Amino acid sequence: MHIMEGYLPPMHAAIWHAASLPFLGWGIWRLSKTIKENPESRLLLGACGGYAFVLSSLKLPSLNGSCSHPTGIGLGAVIFGPPAMIVTGFAVLFFQAALLAHGGFTTLGANMFSMAIAGSFISYGVFHAGKKLALPLNVAVFFAAFAGDLGTYIVTSIQLALAFPDSQGGYTGAMLKFLSVFAVTQLPLALSEGFLTVLVMNMLRKFAPEEILKLNSALKGDSK
Amino acid sequence: MTKQNIALLAAVILLGVIPVLMHWNSKDENLFTGADDKAGKTIESINPDYKVWAEPVFEPAGELASLLFALQAAIGAGLLGYAIGYYRGRHKSVNPGKETGKNA
Numbered sequence: 001m002h003i004m005e006g007y008l009p010p011m012h013a014a015i016w017h018a019a020s021l022p023f024l025g026w027g028i029w030r031l032s033k034t035i036k037e038n039p040e041s042r043l044l045l046g047a048c049g050g051y052a053f054v055l056s057s058l059k060l061p062s063l064n065g066s067c068s069h070p071t072g073i074g075l076g077a078v079i080f081g082p083p084a085m086i087v088t089g090f091a092v093l094f095f096q097a098a099l100l101a102h103g104g105f106t107t108l109g110a111n112m113f114s115m116a117i118a119g120s121f122i123s124y125g126v127f128h129a130g131k132k133l134a135l136p137l138n139v140a141v142f143f144a145a146f147a148g149d150l151g152t153y154i155v156t157s158i159q160l161a162l163a164f165p166d167s168q169g170g171y172t173g174a175m176l177k178f179l180s181v182f183a184v185t186q187l188p189l190a191l192s193e194g195f196l197t198v199l200v201m202n203m204l205r206k207f208a209p210e211e212i213l214k215l216n217s218a219l220k221g222d223s224k
Numbered sequence: 225m226t227k228q229n230i231a232l233l234a235a236v237i238l239l240g241v242i243p244v245l246m247h248w249n250s251k252d253e254n255l256f257t258g259a260d261d262k263a264g265k266t267i268e269s270i271n272p273d274y275k276v277w278a279e280p281v282f283e284p285a286g287e288l289a290s291l292l293f294a295l296q297a298a299i300g301a302g303l304l305g306y307a308i309g310y311y312r313g314r315h316k317s318v319n320p321g322k323e324t325g326k327n328a
Contacts, residue, residue: 004264006278047307053300057293061243061256068259099292101280102260138228160263164270177266185259192239199232200304207311 001068001153001182002093002111003160005104012163017109023117027086034080034215041080044204044211048076049088051200056092060192064184070193071152074145075200077120078127079215085123089116114155123148131218138198145197149190153182 008016035042055072062068076085093111096102103111123144130140161175169176205212205221212219247255267274284292 002260004260005280006276007264007267009274010277043307043310046303050300050303050305050307054297054304055300057296057300059258059293060240061247062259063243063246065243065247065250065252065255066259066262067256095296097280099282099284100289100296101283104278104280106278156263160267164267164274166270174270177270178263181262181266182259188239188243192236195232195235195239199229199236200308202226202229202232203308204311207308207315211311 001071001156001186002096002103002115003107003156005097005101006106007104008107008110008159008163010106012159013106013109015109016107016113016159020109020112020117023086024090024112027083027090030083031080031087034084038211038214041211041215044208044215045076045080045084047200047204048079048084049091051075052085052088052092053095055193055196056096060189062185062188066185068182068185068189070189070196071115071119071149072193073115073119073152074123074141074148074193075197077123077148078141078144078197078201079204079212079219081216082117082120082124085120086112086116089119110159111156114159115152118155119148119152122151128218137219137221138202141201142194142198146190146194149193150186153186154179157182 031045035045052072052075055070057069059067059069071089073085073089076088090112093103093108093115097104097108126147127140127144130143131137135143157175157178160178161171164174165171166173166177201219205219209221
């Protein structure tokens, strides 16, 4: 679900780079602070980063006969907050642009904005909204990962529509076209990502409760 | 594994298998191609004059692509598995006697 190399006009590419760069700087600064304050959280960060690496390498088949991959951003965004996953998302996108011809450097800013930045803030926001609504913890985690995944492709569709307005339908017409490409593909994948994230969260909360609660006290168990 | 975890895993597997079964007899040559490419085609249909102005710096040829994708998955799974294994071992040694594999 990344925008391919060269598929954004130079002006748009530049603007998205400019929009993402401050977030990356902020993310690095906040994350290094978190690690300094909680040195024992490094292994957990490795787990969340590893999760994002695996998930974004899994190109899963979807109902409409095309393939796309989940993002894996939700888990870390819920545990660590957005800064950690902005940095991790950057690492994943850089790796894929440099070695896999997946995404690209001209579109790195835009892809970062949709996946690493919007994706982690959506996941983080949905999780805390879910807790406010007194949803069971696992349900809140599920919706956080689900919405982060889905939100990423919605932002991607907006980015593409802004760059390529439809001659008849204008911006909204173009956005609907891009959404229809991603929507059917991404919906089942977002469900998968939601389920998997709950599964991994269950294990981490069971085996490393102190580390998790220190980073996000809202992850205190209510299930069982 | 708890019952919930098993159910979650089963749901993920089902969500992967159903699309394959649905398209079992499909002759479509573009079956299970990437959504990114389809977005690229949509761009071309909206704006046929658009010129792609940058190419990937490095495009892995042939099997090299699968190697690098597998490498990415291996790095990620290695990290995740190491961390969960470490925490599980520690959890077990702190709570001896309890069966940690099951939800006691």
